Amino acid sequence: MTTAPVNATPPAPDALRLSGLTKRFGDKTAVDAIAFHVRPREIYALLGPNGAGKTTTLRMIAGLLASDGGDISIFGVDAIKDPLAAKQIVAWLPDEPLLYDKLTAWEYLEFIAGLWRVDTKLAEQRAEDLLRLLGLWDNRNDRCETFSRGMKQKAVLAGALIHDPRLLMLDEPLTGLDAAASRQVKDLLRQKVADGASVILTTHILEVAERMADRIGIIQSGRILVEGALGELQARVGAEGQSLEDVFLSLTRQAEAEARSAEPEPQT
């Protein structure tokens, strides 16, 4: 007779699990019963052409948009039933940096830490570490209105990390960053993943996704076309050895052609 192991731990929940997530704006379905998952300690890149539904999906996960159906689970927390608990472990970085121009970088981080109720001492330590890491320490007492686009983006990233989120959602995180700053951000994200966080990011710079992401999901017209590691995607389109850009263009064109052929022909 076999017995079940006494100390068997249940499998760790996914960092993010979406099932049947839907969003409509009037007659237009922006996100159409989308379903995918992000594993713990994973970088997941959500790619798609403009208007595919990437940002809408992230905004629903962040609790900024109400969904019209489906489920969102973040580390086992139902984000629709218990949004406050879900928001506590999530950070969302929008494509446009949301900064208070009249606050200094230090005050901004202090404010963000307060929003997540981080202990003051801990928040100060984290703020110092992040500002030093991102090269903003010397500008900590400057108002954000004096910052360049890249500095703003880094300050917002520091704000997103100050409460040590378990899931980071980044919408075009490298837009406006120079090569050095881009490298700093990528290194920081890898460090956070090594420390146990998970990342879901959208980007139009496919090379970034190719180099950084563990798995990639391609979305078009609110639906996931394919998802998997780069090798899986290449195998899917029979393009082994080709770049992610080639795979992406091949898949999206194929989906466009299928959508066009499925449309009823206009009556004359």
Added chain:
Amino acid sequence: MNLFRPEPGGALWLLRNELRLFWRKGDKKTSLRAVLSQSPSAGRILPLIFRPLSEVVPPPPLGSAPMEALALAATSVMIAFIATLIISQGLQRTIEAIYLRNDLDLLLSAPLKGWTILIVRSAGVAISTLPLYVFLLGPPILWLTLLNSPLWLTAIPTVLALAFGGTGVALLLVTVLFRLIGPKRTRIAAQILSLVIGAAIFILFQLPNFNRRFREIDEDEMLEGFEALQVDADAFYFFPRAPSQATPLQCCSSRSSAPVCSRSASGSFPAASSRTQPPSQPWSRAATRPRSHRAACAPACSPQSSARSCASSFATPSSSRVSACRSSTSSPSPIS
């Protein structure tokens, strides 16, 4: 709960951030502390201006004489003016706070309740409309309180209530406009509405300049005209003057006397004055009487009286109070 060091993430803490942002808006380099440190020097000059004013302004609560009715009407007009301006300002600031400032996404992605954010944002709008009135009304209220009657302090909750009420109306208007015509047009509509309100107020204040008759009118003639209008100062459209004249406070101070208060305080001015007595002396003359005499004519709540005595004085039928005052005001003043 410490009001000066509120708990992070709470409503007061968020409100403090709103106010900090409001203060820093417009590149103000001066800190609030620096402004407050300058206030004692202003305090030395202001009594010179307001001491003469305190001699001619009747102490509240104002009773039931034509001149007092005129003062009440003036108070109501003033309050209506402030309320209109606050709504106009509130429209602009509400649109800015809810639709133009892009930090709502940041706040909504934080583990805060949506209601907390909305309440703090609305309170921020209401408070941001206040500085103008603090600047305009603060000094007169302060000196009228010191030199005339502490009841002038009731102007503070009145202005606060106007700011929050006006902001509420502005929020409602913006929400309705947003639903009906969309966000872009709402912004334009609100700007036009604010401009129209501003222009209407300006034209209203210029009316005496347009009409020669207005400039030539003297005090007695104004009083007669006011009496002829048979204005009921307790009519609903004069309601705003009630809090500023401490009437509800008086009534609420004694629950048992509240029904009596509401009845006794509802006498109409013309009915109480013009039928039996000639018009009372203008306040400019009445004010030269000793302070104790003035307190007797406005017995509802003198600075020295307790809440209970205030309530009991209100319980006295208004007509008897009025006639007592009438007889005393019509007698020769010991000074004049």
